[in-house]
Amino acid sequence: MENQEQTASAADILTQAIANKLDYLSTLQAAVQHGDDRKVYELLDQVRYFQEVKKTRTTRTVNHLAELVDNIHPQISHYLSDNLIDYLGHIYPFFYYEEYTTGLFHIYFGNWWDRRLFGDLDVVNVKFEFDQAEYQKLRDSFALESQNQRLNTAKIEQISANSERLQQLVDDQAKRDTEKATLRDQLKENSGRSSMPWESGKVKDERQNIIDQLTKLADEDEKALDAHKAIKENDDQILVLSKEDTILNYEKQSIRDAFDDFEHFESHNASLYADYLNSLLGKSEGGVTVDD
Amino acid sequence: MINENDPSTLTTSGRLLNYNEAIKAGLETGITFTKLMDQLIKTTDTDELVAAATQLASFQLDSDFVTFPHQYSNADYYLLFMSRMLELHDQGNNVILQSRDHKEELTQQLTPLGDRGTFNFRIETSENGGVFYRERATGQALFYLNLERKMFRFSSHALTQLFIIDLHDTVPAETVKTSVQILVDFARFLKEDYGYSVDFNILDAANRQNYAVRAADLPAGIVDRLFVVAAQNDYMLTNGVNGNGAEIALDGDVVVDIFNNQLEGQPEWVLTVHDNEQKVSWFDVLIKYPFIRDWYLENLTDLEVKSDPLVFD
Secondary structure, X not given: OOOHHHHOOHHHHHHHHHHHHHHHHHHHHHHHHOOOHHHHHHHHOHHHHHHHHOOOOOOOOOOOHXXXXXXXXXXXXXXXXHHHHHHHHHHOOXXXXXXXXXXXXXXXXXXXXXXXXXXXXXXXXXXXXXOHHXXXXXXXXXXXXXXXXXXXXXXXXXXXHHHHHHHHHHHOHHHHHHHHHHHHHHHHHHHHOOOOHHHHHHHHHHHHHHHHHHHHHHHHHHHHXXXXXXXXXXXXXXXXXXXXXXXXXXXXHHHHHHHOOHHHHHHXXXXXXXXXXXXXHHHHHHHHHHHO | OOOOOOHHHOOHXXXXXXXXXXXXXXXXXXXXXXXXXXXXXXXXXXXXXXXXXXXXXXXXXXXOOOOOOOOOOHXXXXXXXXXXXXXXXXXXXHEEEEEEOOEEEEEEEEOOOHHHOOEEEEEOOOOOOOEEEEEOOOOOEEEEEEOOOOEEEEOHHXXXXXXXXXXXXXXXXXXXXXXXXXXXXXXXXXHXXXXXXXXXXXXXXXXXXXXXXOOOOOOHHHHHHHHHHHHHOOOOEEEOOOOOEEEEEOOOOOEEEEEEOOOOOOOOEEEEEEOOOOOOOHHHHHHXXXXXXXXXXXXXXXXXXXXXXXXXX
């Protein structure tokens, strides 16, 4: 029995394997030369492309060819970012991107004062990598809205109450001074009292009671002395919290303006890859008729 | 030997002659003075007006032999000068000059402001010379004027204290604006007609004007505060164009920036006010926007716009 496959030389097999790679690379090169971003994305992850864009179960086996360009992802990302960021600009008008090094992008939320660094944009995978802590704050702040609260409302109220107590301590200084004078008189009277032995316990108790009250007042005096500084620190804390609330409020407003609510925002993020590639598909189809 | 400069060596007739000459000279000074006064009060030529005022500002009327019991102070000639300067620019009605009975002393009121402010000039006694225009009740010196050096400097501190704080609750904003405009116009005439060096300070509506604030290195919390109160008032503080500060778009096309003007080395934080017609100054912004006024006043220690340090402490 003759079998060509069995007789095929090792060289032929290798040649074919290399040809596949060359073919992959030249297809990619042509796609870049023609500005066909859709094709580039398809080549970068064929499995995902067929699943999410073509909605077909790919019968192709994973060929790992895309790994060939792993080490030039920064350049690919840099190239693809132009059109992607244009597209994102329409759908997410509140995100701003900064390419902090070739192909790597920071996302900033908004253009307001001290806007937050909100995460990274993964251009090759068409995906937002949000900073989890910042994202959670935004999510919580949406959740709190139903209770008519901002993220830091409770904290601010707590600190304000503390400041009010401190202010009260300061305001009550005169009252305490009078109280202290009265207590000291009582103490003098107490010490001067020649008590009957059977009364000594009672006098001692009374004395201790007065001393306790004086100690308490002295503690309050001390707190009042530091109150000014403490109130200032509270003000600084409140400022930080109000600022965060203000920023979150702007973020929520931006999301509502563009997506109506947080859920729609999240579902858009989830289908971003498919949505973007479909938009490219529409464009290249339209483009062909014009170009040809 | 006869020495004319040494009276002890003179003959009697020589002494009388000297005496006579000294009186003549003293009277001559008086005549010169009255001519300058005539010029100051009557001339319709602004050059002559400035010349008369400049001379009268440092005029010594008394001499050893002739003294004049009734005299206005040099500072009063400045008031007269200011009134006349406005008059020659068809703004004579904007100020009211008042003299007191039985006393040679002038005061001035700004017509729109009425008796809410009484103004005069105070001579600067240091070797700098010049005068301060001040409100008498509060002592606020609104501007400094030096005719010899052709210098005019507004004080941000005094303008803020008097118009933004003291008169704020009792005088309508429009009245404050028209009153201050009289002072601005006076300075403008000196600048335009005589090439005076004028610092309009917070009254300067030119877009290029950088108002340097007192704290060269502004604490970050201060801009944060503006961000929070602006949001409460439906204005948004955004990142500045050049990335080293903040910006707030107000009504119309007015944009206020607060930023570090020095990209390297010692920081210098400044405020700017931009509007297409270059008609809006920081002072106008303070008058128009209560939340900006509150923010400015609450942080005045750091935010107060600097005045010329050579003139104002």
